[in-house]
Amino acid sequence: MTPILISDFTLTSCIGRGRKATCDALEQGLTGLAPCRFETVALDTFVGEVAGVDQVAIPPALSAFDCRNNRLALLGLEQDGFADAVREAVGRFGRRRVGVFIGTSTSGMLETELAYRRRDPDGGALPADFDYGGTHNCFSAGAFVRDYFGIEGPAVVVSSACSSSAKVFGNAARMIGAGLIDAAVVGGVDSLCLTTLYGFNSLELLSPRPCRPFDARRDGISIGEAAAFALLERQSRGGAGPEAPFLLGVGESSDAHHMSAPHPEGLGAKAAIGAALASAGLPPERIGYVNLHGTGTRANDAAEALAVRAVFGDTVACSSTKGSTGHTLGAAGAVEAAICLLALRHGFMPAGVNTGILEPGFGLDYVRSCRHASLDTVLSNSFGFGGSNCSLVLGRT
Amino acid sequence: MTLLQCHIEGIGAIGPGFADPEEFRSLIETGRADPSAPTPVPPPVCLPAAERRRAGTSIKLALAAGLQALEASGRDPATLPTVFASSGGDGDNCHVICEALASDDRQISPTRFHNSVHNAPSGYWGIALGATAPSTSLCAFDASFGAGLLEATVQVAQSREPCLLIANDVPYPYPLSRVRAIGGAMGLALALAPDATARSLARLSLCLGEGPCTELGEPGLEAMRRSIPAGRGLPLLRALALSEPCRLTIDYLDPLRLELAVAPCR
Numbered sequence: 001m002t003p004i005l006i007s008d009f010t011l012t013s014c015i016g017r018g019r020k021a022t023c024d025a026l027e028q029g030l031t032g033l034a035p036c037r038f039e040t041v042a043l044d045t046f047v048g049e050v051a052g053v054d055q056v057a058i059p060p061a062l063s064a065f066d067c068r069n070n071r072l073a074l075l076g077l078e079q080d081g082f083a084d085a086v087r088e089a090v091g092r093f094g095r096r097r098v099g100v101f102i103g104t105s106t107s108g109m110l111e112t113e114l115a116y117r118r119r120d121p122d123g124g125a126l127p128a129d130f131d132y133g134g135t136h137n138c139f140s141a142g143a144f145v146r147d148y149f150g151i152e153g154p155a156v157v158v159s160s161a162c163s164s165s166a167k168v169f170g171n172a173a174r175m176i177g178a179g180l181i182d183a184a185v186v187g188g189v190d191s192l193c194l195t196t197l198y199g200f201n202s203l204e205l206l207s208p209r210p211c212r213p214f215d216a217r218r219d220g221i222s223i224g225e226a227a228a229f230a231l232l233e234r235q236s237r238g239g240a241g242p243e244a245p246f247l248l249g250v251g252e253s254s255d256a257h258h259m260s261a262p263h264p265e266g267l268g269a270k271a272a273i274g275a276a277l278a279s280a281g282l283p284p285e286r287i288g289y290v291n292l293h294g295t296g297t298r299a300n301d302a303a304e305a306l307a308v309r310a311v312f313g314d315t316v317a318c319s320s321t322k323g324s325t326g327h328t329l330g331a332a333g334a335v336e337a338a339i340c341l342l343a344l345r346h347g348f349m350p351a352g353v354n355t356g357i358l359e360p361g362f363g364l365d366y367v368r369s370c371r372h373a374s375l376d377t378v379l380s381n382s383f384g385f386g387g388s389n390c391s392l393v394l395g396r397t
Numbered sequence: 398m399t400l401l402q403c404h405i406e407g408i409g410a411i412g413p414g415f416a417d418p419e420e421f422r423s424l425i426e427t428g429r430a431d432p433s434a435p436t437p438v439p440p441p442v443c444l445p446a447a448e449r450r451r452a453g454t455s456i457k458l459a460l461a462a463g464l465q466a467l468e469a470s471g472r473d474p475a476t477l478p479t480v481f482a483s484s485g486g487d488g489d490n491c492h493v494i495c496e497a498l499a500s501d502d503r504q505i506s507p508t509r510f511h512n513s514v515h516n517a518p519s520g521y522w523g524i525a526l527g528a529t530a531p532s533t534s535l536c537a538f539d540a541s542f543g544a545g546l547l548e549a550t551v552q553v554a555q556s557r558e559p560c561l562l563i564a565n566d567v568p569y570p571y572p573l574s575r576v577r578a579i580g581g582a583m584g585l586a587l588a589l590a591p592d593a594t595a596r597s598l599a600r601l602s603l604c605l606g607e608g609p610c611t612e613l614g615e616p617g618l619e620a621m622r623r624s625i626p627a628g629r630g631l632p633l634l635r636a637l638a639l640s641e642p643c644r645l646t647i648d649y650l651d652p653l654r655l656e657l658a659v660a661p662c663r
Contacts, residue, residue: 096653113498171535254520256475
């Protein structure tokens with residue numbers, strides 16, 4: 001693919017608001033996971049809750065969008081001057097020439113869960129203040145971002161579980177490539193809700209302690225919430241400066257195996273990684289660091305280890321940052337792409353925190369304490385329910 | 398203005414009172430479309446028994462409509478990329494989960510949970526057909542059909558590979574039906590390819606515009622177009638079913654519309 005300039009980016013998760021806080025936490029190997037005190041949830045698990053989400057005020061003109069997911073989206077957009085960069089791009093390219101591509105798995109599902117508790121005791125109707133289109137519908141986050149900036153170009157929400165906000169980089173790149181738009185706001189936002197907490201509990205995939213990706217004793221995921229965004233622009237390689245990061249490749253595949261378990265040999269993951277490298281036109285040796293999907297479940301980490309080894313052998317430096325942020329589900333792809341951009345910019349490989357004894361036999365160069373090294377090209381993996389896989393190659397051209 | 402072009406090799410159409418493209422064409426010709434008619438939802442015979450039992454209406458509809466278009470195209474499902482577009486996913490499943498989470502016993506079944514993801518039809522499609530090609534599951538509320546058509550057309554134009562678009566919507570049960578009215582269950586599918594082949598039904602040209610949406614003269618069909626998000630694609634399916642050369646405007650996100658030109662190949 002033709003490389004696409006990433007002119008700005010930001011991320012907000014339980015380890016901090018914006019790039020600086022996130023970078024500091026990653027370099028220090030901190031975790032934002034804490035025992036679950038979210039809402040009325042009674043589960044023995046840790047979560048990555050973002051502080052202050054419910055204090056965010058949605059602008060009155062956009063009040064139909066008021067829900068935890070869009071409050072988190074707004075909190076994320078307003079970090080690092082990202083919203084100003086979007087406004088500047090909209091001014092430069094025009095409202096119709098900017099697209100919005102957001103990944104989410106839950107959207108404003110929490111609002112519906114809460115509305116069901118307030119159903120009319122007689123007829124069972126939902127409360128009058130409940131706004132389905134603004135909150136529950138998958139597209140809510142996309143519509144909110146589009147309306148917040150007054151963007152009039154194409155928009156869509158991709159909802160393919162945990163690969164959602166990695167895949168939107170592909171949707172945006174294709175639309176820029178086809179000439180329909182000149183720039184795109186891409187990203188992911190997913191917020192805590194009961195469906196995911198009780199749902200993953202029903203699958204017996206929640207860890208009772210902070211998740212330990214790739215640890216021999218790993219026993220499940222920790223769910224987090226996050227918002228992460230990037231601004232993609234059509235631009236020539238020469239015009240952006242030598243340090244500017246680009247989206248170099250996107251690889252997608254389907255497992256065709258099971259709704260909630262990965263292909264045991266990691267075939268879908270391997271195909272996505274291979275397709276991403278082919279899309280970037282790069283051999284595996286050029287990748288300096290892999291941000292693993294690394295959820296911390298027995299099966300996912302084992303399948304991903306097989307896939308990474310099959311492509312890279314045992315020498316590529318890799319880690320999962322979900323021990324710090326939790327698994328932010330539909331936002332994970334954009335969060336981890338943003339972490340990769342921080343790694344490129346600041347020259348470090350974040351450690352996989354909480355991971356003590358590496359699973360013997362995985363045979364990977366797993367980063368367990370932060371390494372400082374100059375990086376030119378990195379890869380980020382995102383693999384989701386339903387066997388939806390996406391890998392991104394990010395780097396300098 | 399950017400013009401995207403592709404060829405359509407097959408269509409799938411299931412909705413109120415029609416089970417396939419032939420029955421859909423017959424409703425157009427007789428003018429007897431009835432938006433209140435039940436949608437004949439075929440059993441997902443392509444799925445393994447365990448998954449077949451678990452599949453809800455939206456999954457069944459998506460698989461069946463997709464299979465109709467796939468068979469007409471003669472393409473290999475294993476290597477055919479797919480785009481799934483739906484406004485709301487599986488409403489029945491969503492309702493049961495919300496009721497459980499509002500009750501004293503919040504336990505929900507693993508099957509309910511993994512069917513609650515928006516990409517459940519895509520996942521089942523992969524399992525049923527060994528489809529390992531990339532698949533995108535997307536949503537744009539009432540503009541979901543237009544968003545799916547645009548994404549599929551862009552994919553074909555960029556990759557020069559075929560792509561299967563499957564759009565489906567299923568009404569929510571009460572009480573969600575009161576806050577999100579969807580006027581019937583529908584699954585539409587289009588098999589797209591970059592170049593003309595012996596199977597091409599029509600050449601499709603697409604660009605962004607902003608004219609008024611094409612309405613359907615037949616009141617029953619027009620009611621489906623307006624009340625079902627997937628139904629926004631009915632003017633295009635109609636033109637393809639009747640092999641009519643025409644220009645159409647399909648609903649998309651305000652202020653944009655999709656301007657289409659359909660040129661039959663046979």
